[in-house]
Amino acid sequence: MIAQFAGQNQRNWDEKWPEIMLAVNSSTSESTGYSPCFLTQAREPRLPSALYDRETIGTGKQTETPEDKANKMKEIFEIVRRNMEKAAQDQARHYNLRRRQWNPTIGDTVWAKEHHLSKAAEGFAAKLAPRYDGPYTVIDFVSPVICKIRHKDTQKERTVHVSELKQQTQELEQQRRNLQQAQLRIEQRESQARQKQELALATGVPQERPSLDWVNNMSRSVRSGTISRVDMAHIIRFQPEYIRGLL
Template sequence: MRERLKQGKKSNFSVRADGVMVNGERVGVPDVDGLRKKILQEAHNAPYAMHPGTTKMYRNLKPYYWWQTMKKDVAEFVAKCMTCQQVKAEHQAPAGKLRPLSIPEWKWKKITMDFVVGLPRTLRKHDAIWVIVDRLTKSAHFLPIRLGDSLDKLAELYVSEIVKLHGVPVSIVSDRDPRFTSRFWGSLQGALGTKLHFSTAFHPQTDGQSERTIQTLEDMMRACIMEFKGNWDDHLPLMEFAYNNSFHSSIDMAPYEALYGRRCRSPVCWDIEGLRQLEGPELVQETVEKIQIVKKCLKAAQDRQKSYVDKHHREMEYEVGDKVFLKVSPWKGILRFGKQGKLSPRYIGPYEIIERIGPLAYRLALPVELSQIHDVFHVSMLRRYRSDPSHVIHEPEVEISEQLTYMEEPAEILDRSVRKLRNKEIPMVKVRWTHHSPREATWEVEEHMREKYPYLFQ
């Protein structure tokens, strides 16, 4: 620009007496002594700026400064900001297109399993349910258990309730529950000739079938307890029957119909005087035909689901050697007006990718502090790290759990107040949490804090 002015060419800029180029109030910034970078740092990192995004930062600078690559430099600076990469949400479609599991060839050949925990203890001392679902017919078994049951007892229950009725499955899909990842369970299934497939860390969609079945089961349990009272395990056999004998949209029939060739009789069939009797060969033929129908329905359902999900997801691939951030979640142990850990970082890292596992998962080189966490993650848990020579990498100052969460404990009470509602008053306390400054303190209900953290009030 200065050369254009020397040559007498037309320009909106002029040179002041002190040699600075100006256009109205805008100052032309030369690329000397890191001046441009200092301006960018001040406009982004300063306390009065608070890490604005690309558009906001550019519009803040535009009235006062100019250089030819200013907009591009602002975008690059914001994209490489270490703090922004760790704390800001990604406003774009989640990474990873849907990859449905293959459709099994026959009934109870490939199954999924999971646990429903956190249930009230019954008179029989049951406090959990083992949910086992066939991936083809969608038929399920709901087995009441105790969380403290030994693996030997679970193995006996598995053989007596599943293997006895359906034989030995070829494969089992489950999450990384310690019961399923134990050496005993792996040895048992290995001896039976069953392959174990675990979901990637913190990606429950891998076993979406069990998750969806559990959701249905929990809804049935709530309704059942409200209607019939008593212990939930008293009603569990009828819940299992109701689930298996009810229409399932993905197979376009009831699970029992896919499993046995027809639905089982229930009191709803009171107006039917009798069922048509089928001879042996005819029954076999009808059952085989049902399975073919189920496979076609499952394929159609998978295609429909993939089409929908892929519209809202994007392809994302990384190479071995790339560095990425890992998504984590805070957990305070109490609900803060429906939100948890609002002031905590969203990502930790960066960590190097050391191996690609299939089309959508990657193995990371995690530090010793995270050795208790499984090191393979779905692509949706990762965020690309944009490096910069100015970055100083620190290990996380908080202790990360196996669930990729970290516990925030209250450090002290700073103040007290009373929230006045229409008909009552609620005592509140202002709490400073560990890993946060007093400026980040939050107001909490005093009663909740006394129940959860009585030592704060001693």
């Protein structure tokens, strides 16, 4: 809600704090079924739009005695208690959908959850990055839910919560191997591209299939004497057979 009030200008959001408090206290809670203001003051707040109304809503009703209001609030609190119990059960059901009965032990091989940050300058998007890194080995427990892990490759140690760990499985191991193979293939292609670029700079000839314009320009350079036939023969020596046929 604060983000919606702030918008593009994030310097004066604290000046709108009274309006934010009024919006929160007058909104009906999904868990209780009532607004926080009604449960604490036994009445709804008077909104700014009703300050200058000729008639105040609710003034025509008969005044309640303190005993009647207390009995009414007791009934409401009982309704709120049942609503909160039902809401807690619904929230627990949704939370337990991803909950697993597994606790790591010392020596287990696990994967740790990563918290990436996007970097536009480097062209890095956090949504596209792997969510887990590993494999790690559990080496110690700081508390029942906090453990120390060590990366098997880099030997880097981290302290993480057990909820951010994932048990090593054959599927995860296969994914890690596939990722390593893909990275190796990318490095090989980049290395081949660098070698082609260096050869092109050394010979002055593109390593990809040359265009007909390039061939015609080279032929005109030989005829005009800009490039000697010796240099042309040296260049042709590095080219495939189809270039020699064109020349």
